[in-house]
Amino acid sequence: MKDLDKIYTKKQQEIYRRCVNDDWFMLINHGAKRSGKTVLDNDLFLQELIRVREIASDLNIDRPMYILSGATLGTIQNNILNELTNKYGITFSFDKHNNFTLFGVYVIQAGHSTISHLDKIRGMTAFGAYINEGSLANEEVFDEIKSRCSGEGARIVVDTNPDHPEHWLLKDYIENEDDSIIDFSFQLDDNTFLSERYIRNIKASTPSGMFYDRNIKGMWVSGDGVVYADFNKDIHFINREEAGQLNLSSYFAGVDWGYQHYGSIIVIGTDGNGNYYMIEEHAKQHEEIDYWVEVAKGIKSRYGNINFYCDTARPEHVMRFRKERIRALNADKSVLSGIEEVARLIKNQRFFVVYDIAHRFREEIYKYIWDEKSGEPKKENDDVLDSIRYAIYTHLKYKIIKGKKR
Template identity: 50%
Template structure:
């Protein structure tokens, strides 16, 4: 079978560079589902075979190699399970979480925090494969590189884009000093020619405009700019009560406040996957007994099984809700993932606001802007925005649309 039947032209280009060029670092960056990790997984296997030969040259019986990722879960999902499914390789861990492959001891390192590299401190490695490299802390990345001190050691890495001032971009991808011996490749979604046109068009249509589209589809290292929810269109998304369907699935988001505004938003989903802001309760200088009364009134009108996705920053308030038989659940507050999920509904035209519900919503959404220094939304004009994010992101975390879960490469 020809190689072009197994790999895309971009993947073949990377493989040719791996086999023929002189390099120390090989970094693949770019769009989601573009084929970066697939070819890096293949190169990882080739690297282990090469390391075994280097170890034979050095008369080393048990050479070590670092396999790094944000967490044990991401290493398994992105690499181990793909090796098992694609290449039929069975990985058996020892009591330390290491495994042997092609006569090489593979040692995991977790890059999400400095604690994740305890297992590689002091070791000497013949190389490293760093998955989701932009998520690594800078110190962990440097520690991994320092461990790869054997003659002939090399580092491969893949990543989605981040802020253009990210150290991985400025110090490595943009480093064109020949002495550094860095090879970098940029991937776009369209580089994955094995994806169906239907999948690609659906993903493009659903990806929010601006930074999310530029990074996820075009694979660009761009900064955020302007308002966060660029696809919100009040001309089509603000509706009257008569346009709201019946038989909605109801849930709420809660952002505690006192000096700044506290908010409870009430949301409803219809059977077509549309979401509706039905009520917004926003007040300042209110104690918890006020918010209990608001929540009890919502229960009275919509049912006692309504989920209240709450800000976990005030455990005393959460406990007070629960003591009053209000189904308060600590929300996953992941900002970027939550913002992207909300923005996705707007891009798809499945997001609506009932005009009678509006208090501070429209004021906030046009003042909710990106912080160019952090690449995240500014912590300003965000009370209703946080309540919205808690509700929508958490209520739909286990109900991702098909194109979000679909993957081959």
Template identity: 50%
Template sequence: MSMNDLLTTKQQEVLHSYLADDYKMMILTGAIRSGKTFIDNLLFLYELRRTAESAKKRGKIHPQYILAGASSGSIQNNVINSLRNQFGIELSPDRHNHFHLYGVDIIPVYTQSIRGLSGARGFDSNGAYINEASLANQFVFQEILNRCSEPGARIICDTNPDQPQHFLKTDYIDNEKPGLKTKSFRFTIDDNTFLASDYIQQIKAATPTGMFYDRNILGLWVSGEGLVYRDFDERTMTIKREDLPDNLTYTAGIDWGFDHPTAIEVIGHDSNGNYYLVDEAYGQFEQVDPHWIKVAERFKKKYGMGLTFFADTARTEHISNFRQHHIKTEYGYKNVLDGIERVASIIKQHKFYVVNGAAPNFINEIYQYIWDEKTGAPVKENDHAQDAVRYCIATPLWKEEQARKQNKNRQRSTGYLNDLGLV
């Protein structure tokens, strides 16, 4: 078996640099499914072996190494499970939640919020592997670098691109100061030559035009520009009410108003993954709860008494009031960019339709819903119906995805217990 059977050309380039070049930090950045995390997981194993050998030469009996990720779940999914599936290496946490391999104490650090600082303090590390580095809080990221003070300590990172003013891009990837000794590699989805060509074409076809395509497919650090939903075409994505499919399942999304309008959008979806925006309520009223409770009850009578409302969590008192009136209301999924990407992907695949005349405020907003190039987020204007639609579509999809992951993990755990004869 040759190296070409094991690693892509891009991965071999990274491995060669790892073995031959002088650097302090190596950053792999780029597209989804491009193979960067696989090779970084391999380099992580190399780093642990290198740490063990260095510690032995220096008479260190308890070498430590940082394994960092956005959360415990992301470390488990992206690194621990991948090591098991890809290399057959089983890592189980001890009572301190540390891992151990090759005699190295592997210390997890969670980087998504400032709370991760506590896990990164009080010890010297032989290096760090930072997964999903662009999601890291900058102060936690810097503290990890500060901890890597043992002789020869190095940092390896992998990440998807973010907006071009992100600290990882400006302070490390683009920073050419010699003392930093940073090596970086950009991956595109086409670099993963182990993926089937029809699968790659499918992902490209489903990825929204603009920022998401540039980041997820081409691996570029870009800001959004222009319309958020650039692929929406009113000419081809409207439908007459009488042409709606039968047996649609209906849900609703709510964006609560405070000093702006409240929006409720009702969407039906079918078993083929198509979504139909069928109704809307929009406006500002002084008597917020009485008015919108009446609207919700009207929608329940029209679309089914079990209609679920996925609501903005900024006004939890309204959610509580809805529930007290027996209106089924759940917290909406609040990850804005991920939610937008889910909706935009459905639009890109031409699986989103609006009933003629049913949602005039949504139609009005969508042509004014634009990216803020400075922040990389949507401008907080003309977004009320857009937010409501996002809650309605993205929340169930996210919940289904989490349920599949939990079920997969349960099946895997049961399999291990069976192998050990414990069940």
């Protein structure tokens, strides 16, 4: 038991014993980020491959197949294979189909986030599956993976962060009273290997509301009330005089196309301390692309040839910007991930807005609210806020790709 204490938390040991001693068809470990669920599931994946090989040998099957699934092949590599290589020194040799053999089991790698991933697994007989990031799976693909697991003794391990409370994975599987499905919920505090300092800091910096409930407490919840609940007018607004004293070192812009609803271009400046300042806002209705070209040219004349992170909904507008020698880049429009990044900056008091120029922002910031049914914000009062999200989230992603620290 002392040896297990060195590798697994009490929570992980509880689940490990259940998996070894009981028969089950599906195990779902769900909950907070960094809570230890994926570490355990990666080890269970290896044990399942060994078990499958033993079953196949008894059945005289030379090449049993197993499904390893994630949102994309990239996430499988990052969340599972790289971790196993670093931990155990396992070397994976991929064939031309991006599959590999381990412990005598042929492992089929398959994405699950879109319906197009069905082709990779349709028609096969699998002796089990490991599904990473289960809540991101297309429901039809998830069901197909389950159906393919018809080999003798097949079992499915599912690893996931929580989503909204009406999600099919929660309703149809986790809350299902079928005895063949077992599930365990994780909170951040379950990971006793994390330092007290890390836990204290991550709790303090996680945005309030839905993100805290999901990422720290591991709860399947929707947002409630305003999206940016930590925004405080007494902290996050600055005046023109304060803005004039800033020592900003770089600039970038965000663009949300509009006509009936507001179109928006905002400019954000950064200092050397990791702070972000919205220093210009241009928001208008019923304007054609010529108007926005002139706005962008004016911004370029003031700040240089900066990046404009653009809404991809109007590719012809992006192309027009490029023809006008405006550095227009397609923004990453991931809604919840982008909102979380902006909300984290707000929570950490690293995002500020020049009050005097933020006419539309002041209208939107307290009216931008969650839709409790969908788990995402309502598509209202979001034009300037979308352009901010596009700009900050895409900018931060580019910085990470370049290996820079935030």
